[in-house]
Amino acid sequence: MVVPLISIILLAPLASFAIFALLGLAKRNFPRQDYLSTFAMLVALGCSLLLIQEVTSEPTPLTVEWLSLGSVNFSMGFYLDSVTVIMLIVVTLVSSLVHIFSIGYMHGDPRYSRFFAFLSLFSFSMLFLVVSDNLLGIYIGWELVGLCSYLLIGFWFEKDTAANACKKAFLTTRVGDVGMFIGMMMLFAEFRTLSLYGDTGIFEAVATLESGQIAWLSIAGILIFCGAVGKSAQVPLHTWLPDAMEGPTPVSALIHAATMVAAGVYLVARMFPILTPTSSLVIAYVGGITALVAATIAIVRFDIKRVLAYSTISQLGYMMLAIGAGSYVAGLFHLTTHAFFKALLFLGSGSVIHAFHAMHAHHDDAEHTEDAAHEHADNSLVHEHGSEIPPDQDMRNMGGLRRKMPLTFITMLIATLSISGVPFVFSGFWSKDKILGGVLGRAMEWNSVHHYILFAMALIAAGITAFYMFRLIFMTFFGEPRNQEMHDMAHESPWVMVVPLIVLAVLSFPVVNTLWFNKDYIEPPPQHHIPAPQHAYVSPDSKIGDANFGFSLFGVSTAQAAEEDAGPDTAQADDAYHIHHRAHNIAMVLSICVAGLGILLSWLFYHRRRFSAEGVATTFRPVYNLFWNKYYFDEFYDGVLVALTVWKSRLFAKFDLSFIDGIVNGVGKITRDIFAAFIGFFDNRVVDGFVNRVAEVTWAAGGRIRKIQTGAIQTYLFVVLGGIVLIILIFRLF
């Protein structure tokens, strides 16, 4: 049953796209592409749910030979374990809901059908990535989701910002992908295969490596992680994700919050067994830094979608941190919960934007996109570091919307509570707590300074998250309307848009926990090169997490099982067990404290107006500027570039050009202007010049020699005959 089910899951969305593409070639349009795509996704969702019971404790890859090259073979296939199934459900579920939401949101768009076709293609690619059992397959899905992301960010390509953003997204992630590809090449060169599982797979081979041979493995691991850095928008390749908000909001929800960006986390989790202490630490630090940096930037944004984008980056950093610190289950758990509540937040913001946007688009639906482009040209009131915030996304135009849009408000509030880590009732709390507990546990167990630092980072980021998320809620839904005209136009969204919100809101409660607290269901794969006490990867997180909090609400069932499992462990393992037990308690208390503090501050600042945000900003002007300018990455790199290109510097300096904003454009420009120009010069003058010179010499020589050609045939004959006579004479005489 497994193979047919997976095939259906993959083929349904693909077929939906194929129908669009084939009809498009004949210049036709399927009349109800939206229903078709949505139906395909629902079918996939159904099959995914059926797959839950197909998971076996000893999953084997189901492969077919894809490429045979004599000595080397590449196979393609599926690998179905619990993680796969969970990812499948998350992707199909969020995707279905986004499809439904889009029916309302995208209504009236001139390229309505195309939007759904692209969503289908995306779903296919993402699902393919998830079920692949080998690195090559993952890479294929990986790049395909990148393509879909490109197409969907640039969906309204008439806007220059969108056209730029999609290019930037693709290129930035590709930089990471190249790193990943190099990592794959290293693994291939060593093991002659790219399959992960099975007797001949990489994981089996890695297990047999001696500890002295793992230096290169660390490098390979970090290189593969590079792919995740790009795709999951980790520092320093994170700048594409905020720009990607130029795409339609459902796209942001599906691709740039719930699924594609989480693929990076999924990849690292899949590659868990090859991680070494070094590479794990690198991953954890990158994740931690990302979590902090993005969270602090998010505090000062005014564009509702950008706030959510930075929040996504921050949360992804969280997951990376978890997996880097060995908390495999916690990372994936957070991935799942985050997918739901972040999708909800984005869809909610989409609902708000839709409400505001209607004002601009109402008079002529057909010119929807052109309008959008116009707004950019006309309403240049608000500037956000060079790029403008569309007025319908600017939180300073909002306020008091809770009465106008009650359902949107309530659902978004639930999601916010969840992401902020409000205890016990919301899923976000559990996953976040698991991460914090896991990191602290490892820190205490190894007595490692690194992990204490990481824990601190995670904790601070958690506090900041609570703060800016509530800032968003307060600015948008509470207080008095700041822009009366727009406020009057706003209205609750149609039911197709609200229903998905409600479903996602339900999912933000810990219903999803059941699977995660079931110890039998998810078990982290062994990491052979991490010298931890043996039980540590038999799961510090799942066991301890269950032991303490498994009783809560819906996750009841498995607490006891966890207790029993701890039984046969050795005394040493018992010690570790207790350490983790304590760590989780500490972590939980601290996390509740920081979340509460964040919410409180936010309330004081943005609701009660006890303190003035502007005042604080003025007082701490340097810090504020740091956040506002996204940590001056721009200026820092600008300096480097200027050093490289002095003669170009004046041109660049005039623009408030951010380096990372322009890392792709910038590098492209520089290479084009200098490197390529140089090469072009070389090409024209030296190489080409040589050829032309040869031709000139030939020409000149010909000019001399042609004088011999008199055109008088008798002269020729003289010479010929004279020559004959001479030759014969010479032969006769000598």
Added chain:
Amino acid sequence: MSLQHYLVISSILFSLGIFAVLTRKNAISILMGIELILNSCNLNFVAFSRFVTPAETIVGSEVFRFDGQIIAIFGIVLAAAEAAVFLAIILAIYREFGSIRPDEVDTLKG
């Protein structure tokens, strides 16, 4: 009347033909020189076939020595063809240049 007689006659004809080709300033004279050369060649062929053909073709009691003669026939045909084309070209050149002096027709001069 040995072979050498014929060869001598033929070589004299040949040299005279070459002389005409080299010195004449009239294309038709040159053509005549060429005819002389061709004739000398034909004469050679026939002479060689008469004297040196190693294997004689014997049909019944009659002795034939033929290959050279047939080649000579071909030679005559070629001469005829050549003369026709040559004269045609001369006419065309005459129309174009108003002269048939070969040293005045030097379009190919480099």
Added chain:
Amino acid sequence: MLLSLMIFVPLLGMIVVLLLPRESEELIKRATLAFTLVPLVLAVVLFVSYDRSSAGTQYFVNVPWIDAFNINYHIGIDGLSVTLLLLTALLGPICVLASWRNIEKGLKAYMALFLLLETGMLGFFAALDLFLFFVFFELTLLPMYFLIGVWGGPRREYAAIKFFLYTLFGSVLMLVAMIAVYLNSNVINGVAEGVRTFDIPTLITLAGTTGHALADSTFQMWVFLGFFIGFAVKVPIFPFHTWLPDAHVEAPTAISVILAGVLLKMGTYGIVRINMAMFPEGLAIFTNGVGFWGNSLALLGFINIVYGSFCALAQTDFKKLVAYSSIGHMGFVILGLAAGNSAGINGAILQMFNHGVISAMLFLLVGVLYDRAHHREINGFGGIATKMPVYTGITTLAFMASLGLPGLSGFVGEALSLLGAFQEFELITILSTIGIVVGAAYFLWTLQRVFLGQLNPKYEDLPEINKREILTLVPLGILTIVLGIWPNFALDMFSESVTNLVNVLDAI
């Protein structure tokens, strides 16, 4: 017989076309199309009936041609050649279709020359006699010269001459090397006995015989160089590449397609068929990673990739950009061949085929745009995706295939080449991956400048791509997708042959 028929049907077609009256253009076009379709059908038959499990030459014909020099009309196919024959035969009718409307003068001569060109190309890929091989190699040169020089753009004479000179320069060296091989083909242990030969399979065997003059490594090195430079001009490998952009820019669309799709492959095909198979010792000197020259071939591949990509980035002429991208992509072929292992060579050959398909698509697409707008300045467009959605879709497909998006054919070849090369030349391969990023950069940037953004008001009423143009593109598009999903479709054909080759190379 089938093979000979396939090679000479276009020649017959040329004669037929020449006999047709000049005025009946429709008839000429139809006849040409028919005469290019026949080889396609035959190529498909060969492709299907080729025995994939055997690596040997099949369908061979060997009859004496010029006895005095022991030159034979020896043709046959192995997996490599049948793949390229299929590519050539496929591009034939497509190019005729692409020339349907936009050849304004001398249609008859154009079609006749095109058919002659096709015979040359088909013969080249099937020839198994060195002399015959060379004859067909040169046979493609002449029609190409005229096709560029007569039907090209404003600077056509310059481009045609440049193309001609470059190629001739290469083939002279090749000729010298060929004669050297011929003269040494009967020398064993310093003693010349028996007849000399031009026969490629025989020569390959001889070159592997200990004590034979052909097996001498110094000799092999020089002859290798001679052939290599000859082929390098065709590929083209830096620094012999500057004819390519000019030729492409000036050539009419269909000829660009042939140029990129087939003629460039002749270079790499020659490298595999002659240089690698016949002179493994010579090859080893340039690829074994030891000594001053040990990395040179891989280095050339690397330079091609990076240099071509950066040059492409700097272009504002659409066609020139595609031309430079060709240089970059052929670099992957060289890199894969330099690796000399199974993955590398298979990848390189696959990349040859894929590049043939994809670059053909790209040039056809540029042609479509040029026919409408009459210029190719990238910055002169903008936002035409709104006016030509289908065209944009196909272009996106071609661009993505070209920049190596997995799932499309470009990726498989590139990835295998790199995987193979990495095993031998780690650093060079890692540096070569820069080309992947730059490749994405120029294609996406072009996509943005031409198709995205606000519609340039000049192009308010740009007509959408028409049926005939779609017809030329669809088969290629299908191939890119099919090969991306199921590369074994083509790989099967030649992987056995490659295994043999790799065994020979490994034995050195």
Added chain:
Amino acid sequence: MEFTLKTFIFYGFALMTIASALAVVTVRNIVHAAFALMVTLFGVAGLYVFLQADFLAATQVIVYVGGILVLILFGVMMTSGRLEMRIHIERGQLLLGGGISLALLMLLLTVIANTPIWKNLTDDGTQLAPTTERIGQLILNEKFLLPFEVVSVLLLVALIGAALISRKEVRD
């Protein structure tokens, strides 16, 4: 070598041939030269008779004298519009041409004299059968059929080509 009537006639033909050939290349009037050429051709035909090539001799007379020579005379008349029949010869060219021809002649004579296998090949006096029938057989039936056909095509092509070249331009 005894001096018989036969040899006498032979030398007569030889002399006639050479003398008239000399006239062809020396006389200044081109019409005279043409007539001298006619004599040469007759002379050669006579030599053919001595070589017992009867058919060939006849052909020589018919084709050369009857055809080619007439063609040449026509050519003379059509190109010499103002009856410019004088032939110009430059002194330098004359000397050089004469030198080279003479040198060639000397060379040829040396070769003839010094080639041993050509020595003493005298006419053995065997009477050959009349050749016409046999030549017809050979050309039309046996081994010379293909060359004959080829040469026929050549002649045809030459005639058409000549007509094409010499006609007045109709086009353009």
